[in-house]
């Protein structure tokens with residue numbers, strides 16, 4: 001039985017950004033909640049995992065692990081700060 005073949009992740013969520021296809025970094029939902037305005041919080045789904053896209057050229061900042069949700073930098077919440 002090879003139940004654990006070649007897997008570094010305990011979760012099955014995708015980490016590739018749906019926009020730029022770069023691998024993102026999984027973040028806790030609380031991280032998004034701390035950044036988002038209240039209106040966006042209603043969109044978050046606790047059962048989803050969320051991934052942060054660190055590509056500065058990409059319009060997506062966070063996305064859910066199943067790609068059902070994306071959070072864009074252009075929406076009205078605190079933008080990323082680089083450098």
Ligand SMILES: [Zn+2]
Nearest residue numbers: 017020053058
């Ligand atoms: Zn991206």
